[in-house]
Amino acid sequence: MFEMHILASGSDGNCTVLVHEDRAVMIDAGLSFKATSRLMSTNGIDPSSVEALLITHEHSDHVKGAGPVARALNIPVMCNRSTFLSSNMGRVLYSETQTMVPFTVAGIRFTPLPTSHNAMEPNAYMAEAGGKRVLIATDTGVLTPPVEDALRTSDVAILESNYDKYMLDNGPYPIYLRRLIESDIGHLSNVACAEALKRTTNGMKRKIFLAHLSRKNNTPDTARETVSNLTGTRRMELDCLEFAGDTRILRA
Ligand SMILES: [Zn+2]
């Protein structure tokens, strides 16, 4: 069984730990080491079970704690070379990966998939073990075909639902930032997330987690409401973090 611990999701920091048969992998380390280790302990994650740290891209909400976490846990950082070279992690064990080339760590098979974002070579990850597939896809202005395919076949989809268009248009962000966020290399809106889910419905009972919600341009209620209305999925089946410091465990 897969256990996915969403320890943080959004522009204040991103960190997910995937556990499969007592072996674990961390995806992104956007919190300090102190905050990360506190959250691991309150969520019952044994730090010595974590075998690697995978990075999606070099933005600070994903890599801020990467160096300290990798050094403290004595685990390799795994990502593509462009991402590694543009992240300032200091001295860490580095294991190079390539977009679209699967690899196995902690008994879990990962495929890094290309996303569309204002970063060097951003990736989403498809994780497979025990016949289950989990997709973690955030920070993407549009869904690339490989991410869309992965979404169609996943048992659990941790998918970005970053902003509400009305809130973005009427919110505090300067115009250039608004334009970037809603561009093809920005973030997925609630509507774009819903449309992607709708396009990839396949009759499978897919678990959905709405990720990377903007604190300024979205609310958990707005995201759930929009996705529920457009996809016909019941609100209670659409999970997301409710407040700063909230965490979640998903199982599949
Ligand atoms: Zn981000």
Ligand SMILES: [Zn+2]
């Ligand atoms: Zn980003």
